[in-house]
Amino acid sequence: MSTTEKTTENAQLKDIISHAKEYGFVFPSSEIYDGLQAVYDYGQNGVELKNNLKTLWWKCMTQLHQNVVGIDAAIFMHPLTWKASGHIDSFNDPMIDNLDSKKRYRADVLLEDKAAEYEKAGDVSKAQALLKEMGRLLEAEDLKAVQQLIISENIKCPVSGTSNWTEVRQFNLMFSTQVGSVAEDSSTIYLRPETAQGIFVNFLNVQKSGRMKVPFGIAQIGKAFRNEIVARQFIFRMREFEQMEMQFFVRPGTEGEWYENWKAWRKNWHLALGVPTEKLRFHDHDKLAHYAKAAVDIEFEFPFGFKEVEGIHSRSDFDLTQHQNLSRKKQQYFDNDLNEDGKPYGNYVPYVVETSVGADRLFLMTLCNAYQEEEITEGDNTKTRTFLKFHPAIAPIKAAVFPLVKKDGLPEKAMQIFDDLKFDFKMIYEERDAIGKRYTRQDLIGTPFCIAVDYETLENDTVTVRERDTREQKRMHISELRQYIGDAVSFKRIFEKL
């Protein structure tokens, strides 16, 4: 990637970050104390957008699939959970320090960035060979060779510009804390680094209480915590974030088919949200996580390149078997369907296909995808219009109501419309400033419809509805508004594409 290209991409991300702050989407955490690295707060518009994304995911998983149900497990779990899951022993990132800048980097990210450089320069086979070699070395835990690879690839620290690297070391990513008042070893517990384990330990509770039949899934949305050493790219990599995960329990031997099914379904879900197909791609993992037998990322083209938004993992019976061994409680399912020999499949530990998407990464993808700048000409003036082109179903505010002027009964009429529609939609009433400025403010937060009340409204109960993307205005009767807006903002518009 050339320096100019890099600068443009960084500028694009910078614009999005400052837009997110200025218009109430995302703020740095505890900003008055200069913030806390890799931790962010969602503002008044951000929380609406994020909640809409979460509700959409939840409904798509648990409402459109009869055999997927949800749970909400606690963040704190018995410490043995993390021994069983392998996170205590294997949830590490390979880190390397630059001795001149004293900056620490993830070794695999440095190599991935180098491969991305080769790819951008058109040398795809060199990029692939590098990733393959990296995957092989990390799989073999040959950290010395990973360091050598970084040196031989002439990778330099972006801050100091030198290759004065330390050896590569593994860092565990889990946060720990103490339960109760005594800091003994036995009282150490962890903030969960993934929500999935809350699902695994409840597998039999849900299966039995819900009389669920394999194949079935359990979905969950919740916070996860990772002590990410390298905090980068805004809300892309956070220390406290939210995951939306689903574990799909299947009969052993059928996991390949389910893996392909969920892979396709989840990619289609992102497309249904309005992400253009050329901005999404699959990326097979070069290094598999300790639990995975196969894994693929759904990547989005962020301003800083194609990066993971969601992972689809074939986790075999690894987690349930581990929990069975450590808890000494059977994690088996009795399958009374008949096999080819006409006999019941009987008892087995189900295999698992997981879909795991970060709510914050999805939010960032949605924001980057929605952020639009267009040149518009009004009379002799050409100016840039910035607007957020969210799918109306996930837009934070669905419609704004404006009286043309603040007198002659127009505010009262506009308020009546607002009061009537607020039962169905998240609305805004706004009477300050010229109407052009009010439209601009709504464009900047992505409100799909602006309803203007003028003198004609007082005569015949009609209003103008201005559409965000085209800026076109149409006149309609007040009684048509509910259906007009309702049709456009309904989750159904997304469901029917799935």
Ligand code: GAP
């Ligand atoms: N249960 C499997 C699992 O946790 P993962 O690939 O480590 O797999 C799944 O994480 C998703 O969670 C990622 O695709 C990403 O969207 C999100 N995620 C992971 N780490 C994150 C972080 N530090 N900040 C924000 N999102 C993160």
